[in-house]
Amino acid sequence: MGTNAHEQETIQSPLVWHPQSAADAWQLKQNFGADAVYAAGGTLLRTQWESGLAKMPAHLIDVSRINGQEEPIREHESGMTIDAATSLAACRSDALIARKLPLLAEAVKQIAAPSVRQLATLGGNVSSLVGDSLPAMLVYDAQLHLFGGAGEHWEELSDWLAITEQALLSSQPASRLLIGITIPMPEGTADSHTVAPAQEELVSKTKRFGAYYKVGRREAFTPSVVTAAVVGSINSSGVLEHMKLAVGGGQTIPRRLKELEAAFAGSELHAATLQRIYDGVLDVYEPRGDLFASADYRKSTAANLIVTELWKSAAEAVTGGW
Ligand SMILES: Cc1cc2nc3c(=O)[nH]c(=O)nc-3n(C[C@H](O)[C@H](O)[C@H](O)COP(=O)(O)OP(=O)(O)OC[C@H]3O[C@@H](n4cnc5c(N)ncnc54)[C@H](O)[C@@H]3O)c2cc1C
Helix, strand or coil, X not given: CCCCECCCCCCCCCEEECCCCHHHHHHHHHHHHHHEEEECCCHHHHHHXXXXXXXXXXXXXXXXXXXXXXXXXEEECCEEEEECCCEHHHHHHCHHHHHHCHHHHHHHHCCCCHHHHHHCEHHHHHHCCCCCCHHHHHHCCCEEEEEECCEEEEEEHHHHHHHHHHHHHXXXXXXXXXXXXXXXXXXXXXXXXXXCHHHHXXXXXXXXXXXXXXXXXXXXXXXXXXXXXXXXXXXXXXXXXXXXXXXXXXXXXXEECHHHHHHHCCCECCHHHHHHHHHHHHHHCCCCCCCCCCHHHHHHHHHHHHHHXXXXXXHHHHHCCC
């Protein structure tokens, strides 16, 4: 199956396997079960082992070499695909990501330090379930390319997060391998010549907005307090045409706030609406509190970030300040 095991260096060191294909990696995981974990950059795994949060397994399945496309970040008809094994450093310096997926670029910029980003992968960040890139990818409607018992398949990131959380709660950790992440082309990234003349006025009267925020402590690696991503559009009358909201942070698995997105689409964004959105976030977002910040603090921080972004964007849309 194209795999090699290296000799154990010490009694505690795991055996490291280097499968060359997703099928081989998955098969190894089936063979060793709970005694094996997938490892990409190993940056998160290492902190978990060193802090005693997780036991070093008997087998490590190195997934950093599988797939091996010539272009790990590529644009195609339906969007952009980023291989799971792409380092955060490569994502950070990629011109396509900077131009087409600015929220992801911003999220990656705020993860760890350059030395960690050289090793750390986007796939590892997603697979950790709490990576700071997740809110950005949720508002971009990211799709995951996975390998599991049924072979290769695609799943929406938001569905995958919910399913994987359920599996963890029932002590049945998923063994599916993440191969890549595809982001459908976000609205408004089409080249200008693809906008039909009749649509031009409409486009010019609509303000599209998008922002990614991370509130945390930068001086040391402490989990973020809150991460939030917001995209949407507001017309010149101050009406919110649509929005997508995602929040996470700390050990809370990020999620889209779809109930608020649907409830407020079509609303005029005045003070009373913003207050209702603020209250809505407090109502529907259920973060986990920990040593660094209580659940209530995280809720109000998330609500503040979202409402401030909406207020700012609405003011710009109405005054034409874009
Ligand atoms: C000093 C320091 C600072 C950090 N700061 C941040 C931060 O600010 N924000 C943040 O989000 N993270 C942070 N991290 C955590 C970590 O670096 C990132 O989450 C990183 O993106 C993880 O990628 P990795 O390739 O190293 O994952 P790994 O450690 O190799 O794996 C992480 C998890 O994903 C699984 N996995 C990896 N690849 C796959 C795959 N292809 N398919 C299925 N499962 C897979 C592994 O089994 C493991 O459970 C920090 C870590 C350190 C050491």
